[in-house]
């Protein structure tokens with residue numbers, strides 16, 4: 001898939017830095033704080049066009065990359081994410097935060113966000129009744145050896161590989177997703193495909209499916225539709241790879257595009273900040 005990139009350099013973000021001066025980064029940014037931050041961007045000349053172009057590109061291709069962002073500033077990341085809706089702390093890290101860190105925490109029992117292994121293409125918030133609409137990740141530090149590349153896959157391309165009958169099955173067959181893939185954790189049994197606002201919403205993350213709880217009563221047809229979907233996401237040729245450098249922010253339509261990343265070394269300084277946006 002093709003991912004457009006745009007520069008953020010045109011904007012003077014001094015107003016945002018002074019907003020945050022004296023305020024240390026917050027765990028939760030309220031709605032009021034989010035609109036105040038977005039308001040500071042809205043005052044910038046040229047911002048209306050930037051916003052329009054960014055929204056159009058995300059709606060058309062499913063993802064964009066914004067370059068030259070001061071990713072050290074959390075308020076700026078919040079303002080950028082707020083273009084797309086309410087920036088939600090629920091379901092963003094443990095404990096929940098408006099801005100959550102993705103970095104390797106050695107010795108931690110592997111939840112992928114705290115791990116350095118390969119992360120297969122997936123959507124985020126699979127365990128939520130209504131998964132987040134957009135996912136925003138800002139690169140604070142990239143891996144100096146160029147490892148930990150980002151992979152992106154257009155889910156609509158994957159759907160084209162399914163027959164109508166298979167797609168119908170996946171709209172019915174309930175798949176149990178748990179928060180961390182463990183059978184004893186809270187889980188939600190939901191279909192991989194759903195209709196939301198006139199379009200198909202895709203929900204899929206292989207490593208948190210509780211395989212033992214997949215209904216044995218499911219029809220042969222449902223099983224083979226799931227297997228086909230899993231094979232397509234594992235091998236789909238439309239996967240694109242991008243190395244995101246420090247200062248890049250990727251904005252992803254989380255109902256459509258699957259994202260993942262490659263393995264990176266143990267002591268890598270790689271650090272991303274993740275924000276999740278609710279649909280408006």
Ligand SMILES: O=C(O)CCC(=O)C(=O)O
Pocket residue numbers: 102112113119124150259260261272
């Ligand atoms: O490390 C990355 O690039 C992506 C991490 C990710 O997809 C996640 O934490 O859900």
Ligand SMILES: [Fe+2]
Pocket residue numbers: 122123124259
């Ligand atoms: Fe993710």
